[in-house]
Amino acid sequence: MTENIIPRKYNYNLETGTVGTDDDDMANILYNINCMEMKASYESDDVNDMQTTFGESFSMVTEAAEHLDNFIENHKEKLRSDTIDDAELFLSEAVVILDDVEPPQTDIELMSNSIKAAYQKMLDAVPSLLKLDEQAI
Amino acid sequence: MNSPEINQIEDVRILGEVSRLASKYADYEEFKRELETVISRKEKTAAKARMTVARRTGNEPAKKRASLQMPSEEALKKAYNYSRQEDKIISSAINLVQDQKRSLNDNPTPVHKDWEINEIGQQIAEGPGLTVLDGGPGAGKSFSLGKAVDVMQVPVICLGSTKSAAAGLYKDMNDAQSDKDKEAKKNEEKIKQGKKPKEIAPKIDILGGLTVDQLLQKKPLKDKDLQARKEKVLEQLKKTPKPCIMVDEAGLLGHKEMRRLLNFVEKNGAKVILAGDCQQIPEGKGQPFKTLVESLKGTKAYVNAPYVFRQSCFSEKAITSGIYNGLSSNNPKEINKDKAVEFLEAAYAITGGPAKPPKNGEMTFQDYLKDPKIQEMPGDTPVQKYVTYLEKNKDSLLKEGTGTILHNYEAHAEYESALKALEEAKKAQEKAKNEGKTDLPPLPKEPKEPDVPKPSYDSYMCAALAAQQMGVQAYETRGQTQEPSKDIYKDVAKDFAENYSKSLENGLEARKRTALEKGKDYTTLKQEYPDGKLAITATEKEADELNAAIRKEMIDQGKLPAKEPVIINGDRKLLSQTEIEAAQKAGKKVKYAYALDVKTTQGMSQTGKVTFVVRGDTMDKMHGGEILVGATRHKGEFEIKMDQDAHKNKQSFYKASVQQFASARVIKDAFQPDLHNAAPKDTSKKGKHSLQDRIKAAKKERKNVMAQLKTIHKNRALKQQAVTRKKDALTH
DSSP: OOOOOSOOOOOOOOTTSSSEESOHHHHHHHHHHHHHHHHHHOOOSOHHHHHHHHHHHHHHHHHHHHHHHHHHHHHTTTSOHHHHHHHHHHHHHHHHHHHTSOSSOOOHHHHHHHHHHHHHHHHHHHHHHHHHHHHTO | OOOTTGGGSSOGGGHHHHHHHHHHOSSHHHHHHHHHHHHHHHHHHHHHHHHHHHHHHTSOOOSOOOOOOOOOHHHHHHHHHHHOHHHHHHHHHHHHHHOGGGGOOSSOOOOOOSSHHHHHHHHHHHSOSEEEEEEOTTSSHHHHHHHHHHHHOSOEEEEESSHHHHHHHHHHHHHHHHHHHHHHHHHHHHHHTTOOOOOOOOOOOEEEEEEHHHHHOSSOOSSHHHHHHHHHHHHHHHSSSOOEEEEETGGGOOHHHHHHHHHHHHHHTOEEEEEEOTTSOOSSSSOHHHHHHHHHTTSTTEEEEOSOSTTOTTSHHHHHHHHHHHTOOSSTTSOOHHHHHHHHHHHHHOOOSOOOOOOTTOBOHHHHTTOHHHHTSOOSSHHHHHHHHHHHTHHHHHHHHHHHHHHHHHHHHHHHHHHHHHHHHHHHHHHHHHTTOSSOOOOOOOOOOOOOOOOOHHHHHHHHHHHHHTTOOOSOEETTEEOOOTHHHHHHHHHHHHHHGGGSOTTHHHHHHHHHHHSOOOHHHHHHSOOOOOOBOOOHHHHHHHHHHHHHHHHHTTSSOOOOEEEEOTTOSOOOHHHHHHHHHTTOOOEEEOOOOOOOEESHHHHSEEEEEEOHHHHHHTTTOEEEETTOSOOOEEEEEEOSSTTTOHHHHHHHHHHHHHHOOEEETSSOTTTTTTOOOOOTTTTTTSHHHHHHHHHHHHHHHHHHHHHHHHHHHHHHHHHHHHHHHHHO
């Protein structure tokens, strides 16, 4: 286990809620990002462990992208298109990074690095997500 | 996490969904259909993501990717079965329960069923190969296990879900066994004196003191002592009679651990007793103990410990013990009234689980304190008034208590002498028989054990206070817990007689002394002090109401901060849409918030107080709020503590919390929105950890460091110049 090199940023202050948001989709995206932090920090020498972690990470990333679609659909009148584009791009990149890992996969390092890279992309999406949240009020 | 069955599925991208859905759907076909839907949805999402990236970057979509595929039927079935750990646990449990060989109840030693803990112990011992003991904090679970050991008479392997639980059980069991040596010594003396010795159960081998993980892991343990214990355990499991495995705090075992444990037990042919609180939240996935409890309810394999012994605050014993322990001030001769009040207030407010149900003629502590004799006393609160009342009536109350206890001694003395007479008569009869006499001496009637009257509640309380005042070590210390025994009166009475005799009437003192010395001849006292009987109890509902009232009062007085409670969904699962709708319908505001990375719940069972260990940022996020656990029936005290080791040992922290984190969510105001409704939101900390602030802080720090570096460089250069100048001067 190496040091967790990715900065932790799971404390998001949202305008639409006290410590969360009334909007399920936005809350779930941020929740998934939080969960991804743990996945990105997890390292094991066991292939099975890493495969399971990878599978869980893929679920989280795609779920976040699905929730973003829903969020945009629900609040599209209030949201700015450039902010939408930013958020969409980062989350899509995160999905693509993990989707590119070809099955069957036993390369621990590749899986671990992909999870970290995808998490980083998700983190990059946070500022735009917060902006979207503000715009949605 | 180590899941070879799951990982026979080649496409690693769908592993997460497989395990998630498998634990959600009990029906395989349903699971398969749902998985197909999810996979096709994910496929679309991934394809869309590729298009988005290509569009935004202006490139063609990257190389052709392998689409998400449904795994083969065989692999999927294996993965499904692996993920349905719950089923496996239940089937193991059924095997264990049905296995007659393991029940060990051929010749159970009967215990005297005089009180509930003994009964529970007997039930556990007589239970089948797997017995679950469910009870809340302070319900006497660990103590009942001790009782069960004496009944079963087989070696015991003590395990725990956590290190402290394992060590605690191991220590308690060993202490109980070593107490038997002391008892045996006492018995020897009694026999020498011609007295009847006390019955002692034979000593039992106590092994273990390990966590479930430590016992089951294949690698040898680093700690040599633990490794030696582990080897002994494994050796014992090969012998007959098979030992009994006892697991304390089993409510904290996750699915994986529970499954491995039951497999291990099945293989080794031992009996297993799982003691825990099914409302506890395990660190790992699932709540297997709860599953077992629910599956085995109503069978012999399920034993419930419904009453709170340790914290039945309204029981005289607990309060007395609390006062006595709470009053250990520096000067034992002085009653620390403040502490007594403090303890009683706490007892008054405690809601550590259901108290004993009220029986005929009993009343609640609250009702009792409404008595005019107490209400007349000076004091701000009912409890303060009560303590003043006790102090004021100390002498008479002590007299009463002493009188009652002396009465008991007399009754017992009569009973014992009658027993002795009976035995002698039997011997005489036998002797006559042996001598061939036909005219046998008649036998006296078998005496009945006297119904021992209890001292009145007030006098009992007062005795505790007086015991403290006089510095009388009135009861024995057993391990860490001090429990008052009935001997308290013996000692109190002794000191009472010595210290207060002068104020007593002529003759009474002498009688009292005689009574204490000889244990009889105190008829006068017996007539003077009738026995009082009052057990004070409260139901859970009453306790809840009391607690709420006290909380409200304290908030009004400013003693308690009015903070928003944060309620964790105790099941630590997401609320379903139906649940959310139900809550909203009931006018409750449901909000999702960030994952509260609860590392563990500490010491719930031991203290009734739950400590949530969370990371620093979560602490800030809570606004210092109070945590109530929705699914936990023990709405006691809760505290949030920052995890001290999080920074020291990230590996273990992440590993431990990775599973929890994935399934934990905080739900604000989901269950009790009215409790602190008026609480203002603490906005002082807002933005403290926002991205912008972090960047600002980092920039500021960088600036400081740069400034420091500059100074260092500057000083170094100046020093170098000075050295060069000095060298030059010397050369020239």
